[in-house]
Amino acid sequence: MAQINFNSIYTAYYRKAFLFTLSYVHNDLVAEDIVSEAIIHLWELSKEREIPSVEAILITYIRSKSLNYLKHIQAQENVFQTLLDKGQRELEIRISTLEACDPKEILSEELRAKVHALLESMPEKTRIAFIHDRLDGKSHKEIAEELGISVKGVEYHISRAVKMLRDNLKDYAPFLFFFI
Template identity: 45%
Template sequence: MFIYSEERFNTIYTRYYKKSFIFAKSYVHDDLVAEDIATEALIKLWETMKHEEVLKPLPFLFAVLKNKSLDYLKHTLVRQEAIHIIGDYHLRELSIRISTLKVCDPEFIFSDEISQILEQMLNKLPAQTRKVFEMSRFEQKTGKEIAHDLGITVKGVDYHIAKSLQLLRLSLKDYLSQVLFLFA
């Protein structure tokens, strides 16, 4: 039967650590990871030897090293695939933004079609909401100035602007990316 002692473990560790490290490093290509795998494999060998007789410690050790290295590489592969997928998504999204910006025509933004849609939207608004919107966006007045001029509260101004912007978004939904900066 096997004799369990710290001295025996030190002998095994000294004898097999370098081989274990070299084996793991040849697959994982990372010194720190290879050190961890080698140490964990040696501990696993030792723990097994405490409970049962291991007639061939070197093949047992290399089986543990192989499995731990495989686990690490599989985990790395999954992580790299996730990073790749995320990168592809960001790349596609960036490509779409570039394409959209390339076809953006400043002449179109100020086109008669958008002006007509804006005028139709403004005509649908209640008089007070329209007046607040025009003062805010065309006369560049602040909410406080509009509230003072019209005799309403600043919260009332905010309400009318929000209401008109909601209708504007609906009316210009097909042109939104080109005209966002006009009414922001």
């Protein structure tokens, strides 16, 4: 049994095998690993038996390892694409849901009734300051002049109203930012 010298296998076949492998796997490090494994496999095989065709064994081994690598990459890409598709679908659902959202329907009649009842239960200056600020869009100075109080007084009444609404409507928290 004639064992093949490792250096002679390496010298004769490494460069061609590397370029062949690289043309499929498109990764230098992976190609180096596959070819090195193939040459070691061939050398160890030559210790056990006569090798009739070195090229055939190298090509077969490289083909098998390269296919395994490419199938692994394909599986990773499929998983990535599935996750990307799922994320895309979720994003499309969120966009269509938001586009279909009618702001008038967000504040249900029940919530409107609670807000109205809370506003009615507030002291007069607190209620008026809040309504003029949040609903009428008046400046704090304008509200102060109308109520005959200071701008700081207006700020106090508005923050008091906001606190009352926030405390009493905590179950409706996601919708409150539209109103408060």
